[in-house]
Amino acid sequence: MGWFTGAIAWLLDPANWQGPNGVAVRLVEHLGLTAASLGLACAIALPVALWLGHVGRGGALAINVSNVGRAVPTFALLAIFTLGPPPLGRSTFSIVLALTLFAIPPIITNTYVGVRGVDREVVEAATGMGMSGSQVLRRVELPLAVPLLMNGVRIAAVQIVATATIAALVAGGGLGRIITSGFTRQDQDQVVAGALLVGLMALVVELAFEYLQRLLDPVRAGRDRSGPHPSVPRGPARPGAAVAAAQP
Amino acid sequence: MIVAAAHATTLAEDCLQRNAWICPEYVRTRWPDISAALSEHVLITVVSVTLGTLIAFPMALLARRLPRFRGPVVGVSTALYTIPSLAMFSLLLPFTGLAVATVVTGLTLYSLTILVRNFLAGFDGVPEDVREAARGMGYGPGRLLFGVELPLALPSVFAGLRIAAVSTIALTTIGVIVGFGGLGNLISRGLNSFFKAEVFTASVLCVFLAVVADLVLLGAQRVATPWRRGANA
Numbered sequence: 001m002g003w004f005t006g007a008i009a010w011l012l013d014p015a016n017w018q019g020p021n022g023v024a025v026r027l028v029e030h031l032g033l034t035a036a037s038l039g040l041a042c043a044i045a046l047p048v049a050l051w052l053g054h055v056g057r058g059g060a061l062a063i064n065v066s067n068v069g070r071a072v073p074t075f076a077l078l079a080i081f082t083l084g085p086p087p088l089g090r091s092t093f094s095i096v097l098a099l100t101l102f103a104i105p106p107i108i109t110n111t112y113v114g115v116r117g118v119d120r121e122v123v124e125a126a127t128g129m130g131m132s133g134s135q136v137l138r139r140v141e142l143p144l145a146v147p148l149l150m151n152g153v154r155i156a157a158v159q160i161v162a163t164a165t166i167a168a169l170v171a172g173g174g175l176g177r178i179i180t181s182g183f184t185r186q187d188q189d190q191v192v193a194g195a196l197l198v199g200l201m202a203l204v205v206e207l208a209f210e211y212l213q214r215l216l217d218p219v220r221a222g223r224d225r226s227g228p229h230p231s232v233p234r235g236p237a238r239p240g241a242a243v244a245a246a247q248p
Numbered sequence: 249m250i251v252a253a254a255h256a257t258t259l260a261e262d263c264l265q266r267n268a269w270i271c272p273e274y275v276r277t278r279w280p281d282i283s284a285a286l287s288e289h290v291l292i293t294v295v296s297v298t299l300g301t302l303i304a305f306p307m308a309l310l311a312r313r314l315p316r317f318r319g320p321v322v323g324v325s326t327a328l329y330t331i332p333s334l335a336m337f338s339l340l341l342p343f344t345g346l347a348v349a350t351v352v353t354g355l356t357l358y359s360l361t362i363l364v365r366n367f368l369a370g371f372d373g374v375p376e377d378v379r380e381a382a383r384g385m386g387y388g389p390g391r392l393l394f395g396v397e398l399p400l401a402l403p404s405v406f407a408g409l410r411i412a413a414v415s416t417i418a419l420t421t422i423g424v425i426v427g428f429g430g431l432g433n434l435i436s437r438g439l440n441s442f443f444k445a446e447v448f449t450a451s452v453l454c455v456f457l458a459v460v461a462d463l464v465l466l467g468a469q470r471v472a473t474p475w476r477r478g479a480n481a
Contacts, residue, residue: 002342003342003343067414067462070411070414070415070418070458071414071417071418071455071458071459071462072418072451072454072455073417073418073419073421073422073432073435073451073454073455074418075421075422075424075432075435075436076421076435076447076450076451076454076455077451079435079436079438079439079447079451080447080448080451082439083438083439083442083444083447158330161332162332162333162334163332165332165333165334165335166332166333166334166422168334169334169422169424169425169436170439176334179334179335179338179425180425182338183425188341188342191338191341192338192339192341192342194335194338195334195335195336195338195339196335196339198331198332198334198335199330199331199332199335199336199339202330202331202332202335203327203330203331206326206330
């Protein structure tokens with residue numbers, strides 16, 4: 001257990017939390033990179049996927065984009081961006097761009113599947129009630145697609161947290177730097193301490209988004225308020241059935 | 249002729265001097281280097297996914313026979329999958345050291361988590377009346393498993409194998425942190441020396457390997473499930 005107590009001792013040493021290379025700075029960097037990239041990825045992927053799902057086109061593209069994303073090593077893309085011309089190169093821009101690119105596929109795939117999975121009869125009923133295309137999308141398809149949409153966002157968030165760690169290999173910031181500098185200094189306690197922080201952060205993000213996913217599911221919320229009701233339309237496939245993402 | 253040949257050589261060497269992304273001269277002169285990294289990459293991937301499959305199968309059987317193990321098995325595998333690869337390799341460092349075993353162990357754990365879930369989904373998908381029919385025909389538990397349930401679960405198992413293989417190939421690059429990253433070693437070295445051709449060639453080879461692995465497994469699936477030909481597009 002020496003490896004574990006050594007890492008805990010490293011984490012409990014206040015000196016390791018302070019300064020420009022301290023845990024506090026790295027944690028803020030990591031959260032900042034994650035928030036910026038997840039926001040960008042959602043802003044790009046959600047409208048595209050909702051629209052594709054609404055008109056029912058580009059299905060093969062929406063599904064396959066995830067398979068392509070899985071095949072490209074995050075380290076390779078980060079390295080290529082780092083050697084690229086400005087505004088790429090050794091910059092935060094390169095890292096946020098790479099993180100965003102890897103977060104887009106799971107959001108697109110899951111949201112598309114979510115919208116397409118909405119019962120066609122429900123959509124027809126909404127159209128029959130006189131709803132326009134955009135009303136159907138906003139008031140019927142979007143709410144019913146929320147479980148899968150949020151599943152995609154959760155996968156993307158966990159993915160970004162993991163990829164942001166890899167950014168340390170190309171001299172980016174974030175918690176991964178604690179690990180890489182531990183390797184450079186041949187300090188195993190620091191390596192394991194950094195790994196514990198990174199693993200903990202990924203688990204916290206995963207659990208937080210799982211909670212958010214449950215919170216935002218309007219069908220579930222409706223059920224919880226009024227009990228099981230036969231007329232409540234079932235959402236599309238449960239999150240567990242959705243597409244898994246790559247682990248960078 | 250001689251002049252033309254000499255000109256061609258300077259052009260080819262020029263791509264090294266210009267530090268171009270795409271440089272055939274790099275591939276030609278450094279091929280032993282590249283092929284060694286490629287072999288390491290393939291070896292790490294094949295060993296990890298094979299070990300993952302061998303461990304996932306009994307785990308899925310256990311989770312199915314004893315339902316109270318199911319929750320923990322699925323929960324632990326989800327948690328494992330959430331841990332980023334850099335952290336995973338670092339957490340294994342105290343046990344396996346700066347060795348290829350660290351990379352293989354980490355990647356085995358990742359493919360294991362994908363495969364256990366797909367094995368389980370495959371077994372769950374076998375219709376109960378098919379099992380009943382097999383039992384009625386006098387199939388014992390072993391023959392039922394290997395003669396009926398496993399073949400019917402194969403599409404789901406192969407789907408998992410394809411995901412596991414493709415993501416393991418991408419993840420192997422991170423093994424560079426302990427010095428065994430296959431093509432990742434080239435990416436890292438090229439990055440540190442601003443050698444664009446090395447980074448780009450290694451990256452393209454990674455994607456190429458993933459595509460080849462995916463196609464090979466797809467082909468294997470068609471051979472293994474002849475009754476589904478035409479159904480699996």
